[in-house]
Amino acid sequence: MHIVVCVKQVPNTTQVRIDPETHTLVRDGVESVMNPFDENALEMALQLKEKHPGTQVTALTMGPPQAEAVLKEAVGRGADQVMLLCDQAFAGSDTWATSYALSRAISQMAPPPDLVLFGKQAIDGDTAQVGPGVADWLNLPCITYAYGIEIDGGMATVQRSFEDGYETLEVALPCALTVVKEANVPRMASLRGKMAARKLTIEPTTAAAIGADPDKIGLAASPTRVMKIFSPPPKTGGVMWQGEEPAAMARKLVEALRERQLI
Template sequence: MKIFVCVKQVPDAKDVRLDPKTNTLAREGVESIMNPYDRHALEEAVAIKEKLGGTVTVVTMGPPQAEAVLRESIACGADEGVLISDRAFAGADTWATSYTLAKAVETLGGFDLILCGKQAIDGDTAQVGPGLAYRLNLPYAACVQKTRQVSAEAIEVERMMDDGYDVLRLPLPALLTVVKDINEPRVASLKGKMKAKKAEIHQLSAADIGADPQCIGLAGSPTQVVRVFSPEPRGDRQIFSGSVDEQVDQLVACLKAHL
């Protein structure tokens, strides 16, 4: 079975801050890590490979330094890493990103399953996985919490819902986005780290994947971030005390006073 895993290098959440001049996330001096949800996608791919055989190819779109998450993936059991990197990709929103990833996957060719994390912790949109499935015309399931059965023809999974879970059976090839409940990611072994250090990382540019210049980066992004800011702290606040019923009565009275 040939499995692709899409991962992303993101700023460590504990160090995230805004640049007051550019109104964007400040990345200078901030440690970059593999998106936590993507770790679980990688682990699930490696676990399936260990059961059924095959290969795991990890794909990431980003600047040259994103190569680090590919080597980390190889250290944890992936077979190869592909870096999709080009200045033309800068400023891409989720629409342009899913287009770029789709073109890269089509260029690499021949897959049975694509796994993605549910969402990236820097954007929190959860749109790229479903968008990639749409671009590739694949059946997909989002928020998968368990893989029940996998064969060469189909995969059966549990999809997390607010009131429990759904059981879905998808024909392959297909795409899944996974949540953290699905597994516990492994720690890279010394042998894996040595393999990752020596591994050749394949790089693809916009020209290599045959991308339309009008569909990538800022040019291909119908949405753009105009401004990012922290909400101003509000000084007027009121604390209700007493029993729950008393607090409800106080809240109702407060709301009525402002009508």
């Protein structure tokens, strides 16, 4: 079996904020990490590899040269091959153009994948669009929010969650899944894996190498434009009680809620 896992390098979003005075992004000390949901997708692939001997796992990313760090992390954990899509021509790609580029890269792979895995969304953009988008370009079915998978004889039985519950679905391979964090606990890289990753030289793959149509990549092919960014407006006007007896504050709260006719 050949499993492709698409991973993205993202800033650790808990550290990203806008300077309230200069209105610019404060990014000092913000580290780059593998998108957490992609870690779950990779772990799903690695567990399938352990269960189905002979399985090959390919980690694929698109990004600037330094995005090779997430591919090395993937190798450290057990991915067999990697591909780094890196080309000035991809610059400014939104989810539409990114989906196209990744799908071109995947369609060039041999053997063609039986399974293409994604994290449910990336924590920087939170769009959740690239997984289903790539699947659409590849004409593959895509099951979103998957947390469990069993593969038997070319069929996959997949558990997925939705707002109020979960579903069990059946689909023939090849297919695509986007994976939620409930799927597993991602492993950490092994010592030998880290050593192997350190020695690895990753040659960037260009747009031409995957036969990408220049009209479908980069900023020009991206329908969406970011017009402005700003800090969410702070909320004001609240009251704060402290230093009183818990019982007194509790009674005051109930009174306040009754006064506002909320209860």
